[in-house]
Amino acid sequence: MKEFRYERPTDADSAVALLTDAPGAAYLGGGTNLVDLMKLGVAAPDLLVDVSRLPFEEVEETDGGGLRVGAAVRNSTLAARRMVRERYPIVSEALLSGASAQLRNAATVGGNLLQRTRCLYFQDVGKPCNKRRPGSGCPAREGVHRDLAILGASEHCVATHPSDLAVALAALDAMVHLVSAAGPRSLPLTELHRLPGDEPHRDTVLRHGELITAVELPPPVPEARSAYRKARDRASYAFALASVAAVLQVRGGMVHHVRIAFGALAARPWRARTAEEALLGQPATEEAFGEAVDRELAAARPLRDNGYKVPLARRLAVSVLTDLAAPDAGGQR
């Protein structure tokens, strides 16, 4: 059998040290994705450094009124926290829309952000895949790609990032705290994941051995309302066909603050900055939402069988924003 070592350090520095010296090593969180990939032969780490029990299990308010979520917090724990449900409901909604209860009990926040694409070619070692085996090709472009990317893809890769949580975090301007042998650093969540370009095997900007220690949310925007909505084939335990997280603050009928992030359209949660800019200061109307989202989605380059994602994403976003703008007309919050 393929042997690998397993280590369970008790502090972050030891974890980082273990990984830094071992090019074939990987961090292990809840294992809900990595262990599957090891069984499939997609991942073959020679050392697993279990970080699920590092002291990153706190969910705590920050001095500035935000929220700091340890990377080892389980998805189900985070979704259930009152502070999260009350102040950042889209985090709960996104988490609870993903996977199954059993998986959410095991999966960690850090691991959730670093899970790999579910592209069927990536998961099948009998077939080419540039993400898994650089230079081998991307059969998804002509093959089975109904679930795959319409934004930010390249000729080398059309994978999507599967996380629901990351989409909500992108809309909340979350920061990701990291530590490596070079010390700590922080990144906006929207800069964590890479678009494939000609290096699709690199999902993120993380350096080898760099460890996510926490995710930090800024204080909620006052009077803003938010929602996460996900379209999928199956009512539960299914990845998104498209999803949207939106935060909207309307003053005097005008858009005063807006954040829109799409899931399942690209290799990273897609912050719709073009749409946001177009909406700022504009009337909060269905028409304006539609025009803004159209501008965002003008960049879409669908493949043969995933063109539906353009109207689907548009309608999801317009519907969610319209609901948010009309508190008394069936809006969610």
Add this chain to the structure above:
Amino acid sequence: MTTTKPLLGAPTARLEAREKVTGTARYATDYPTDRTAYAWPVPATVVRGEITAIDATAALADPAVLAVLSHQNAPRLRETDDPFVTVLQSPRINHRGQYVALAVATSLEAARAAAEAIRVTYRCEPHDVVLTPDHPGLYKPDEVGVGMPADREHGDFDTTYANARVRIDVVYETPALHNHPMEPHSATALWDGDELTVYDSNQDSSGVQQALARLFGLAADKVHVVNEHVGGGFGSKGSARAPVVLAAMAARTVRRPVKLALPRNQLAATIGYRAPTIQRIRVGADAEGHIHALAHELVTQTATVGEFVEFAAVPTRTMYHAPHSRTTHRVTRLDVPAPSWMRAPGECPGMFALESAMDELALACGLDPVELRLRNEPTVEPDTGLPYSSRHLVECLREGARRFGWHDRDARIATSREGRFLIGSGVAASTYPAFVMPSHAEAHAAADGGYEVRVSASDIGTGARTVLAQIAAEALGVPLDSVRVRVGSSDLPPASVAGGSSGTASWGWPVHKACTELRRRLAECGHAVPEQGITVAADIAEELDDREDFARHAFGAQFAEVQVDPVTGETRVRRLLGVFAAGRILNPRTARSQFIGGMTMGLGMALLEGSTMDREFGDYAERDLASYHVPACADVPEIDVHWIDEEDPHLNPMGSKGIGEIGIVGTAAAIANAVHHATGVRLRALPIHPDALLTRLADQLGLA
């Protein structure tokens, strides 16, 4: 020795329920064996061609690896045309995923690693894996199903159809569907000299015994097949599959017991599936909705080896009065995995097409869809002219409509809303034949007053063991707990497959006969049972030969209410109701589970399930339960099941019809018809996914 309450018809709990929920029930690879070896198969990574070389050097370098089998060194099997059991006999590759080698090692992990280390080189040939309605390879098969003609023609369809006042001419498509039972196909094999024992996950221990005896050139009594508990099959375990043959070959080679459980991601290529269908339906009717001409023409695929035709036009020969009719099957051989039985083969996809077309006809005639069906009720079976042994479709439709509140609905299309959801309801009929197959059974009275019933039945989770105990106890006139039922072994009196919804009838009949005779003998001897007991054997060959000619089928009506999200195109089922007429229901508890299970699977077919053929690589892309979507709990609403008390003296001593499959028949049409009612969009290709509905919905509702 009298019982106060009749046992047949009682909601007896599964006799093995406790073993199952406590984990002590043994499945095929749960049996402890000594010096066990483990096998892991290697699938072909090309679609069509030939193996030119196999290099097992790296695999065999691990001392834990006992053998690597391939066509070069595997035990020779006797020839057969069954693609599922002809393994490792030739370098020829007929489809991607076909087994080309088998690694055998002292641990599962070593076997798996060895399998991955085997290098196979191929000479590839161009392949053809895509079914099209005008595929040049289409041909008329000699027969379909079990001895049914491929084509049937009555009257003059073409002229009558051409002159009909109302004409429907539509094409429906169903995708490839995979069975995916909870327990993957698995086996443990042990040789003792020339005697073979296998613990195998199958639906037919007698049939697998015969198959193994043939393949290995053994007398049948030298082969023992045990399938005490089986974690689902849905047809895909109806005959021997590769694992039991590979395990037996490996066990013979390494001279140890061998266990082999297929990994989920190999199932799609090796255990069969429901082949995709393209079905053209034409209906010619008068303005009052009376059908005068009806054609159901099917196109489907089979593999290059063996032949299985999804006989979807067959139910149209039974359902409605149609003096001028045509039913045809055309099939083409592609370089694809071999298709096979999947719950209600034929009826399930065929009734999706026919019952959707009936909905379209009702709309074209301005008739209520229930009323349209009542108007086309035949007096005899249209194809054979035979009287029905019993047929209560009309009662099912009426009772279903009443319970569902069908006639209170707003029949207008795309007008009902709740919040942002579009609401709709649909109806469809169900049917499935009431088969019986020859089987044997024994009943034994022991001197201590206990009873034992023996029959090589297969309980694949249906409750067969339980209902056989009820039949036996009732026939004997004794309490249920004094009867021990032995099933799940080919050493027992030979019996038929747990398939075709025929188990209870086929096994229950000889059990009933043996027990009735035993009861008579016991009365004769004044219940003075000798020390060795009294054993009575029975078979039903004579009774089957003597049966009068009747069309024997179960019928049902299914009603569905759906909600469609106009923003996303997501459809969810809000209510499902099934009313069935399936003879006498012998155990309402397990019967209800069967109906609900079938309807749930039908829901999956309507909205979720479908396997995508990868044109380049020639395999079905969805090979795990994350990508092949069966319904999750959140998809399944409360399912309401009822049945008509049906007295039918022409069936068997219990008066029962099979219930394992009829639940899946019609569900997809009822749901698709409900989607049309909700939205005005008629999707004729399953599954009804959001993307399929979305574009059409936009056109229909004038949405952006």
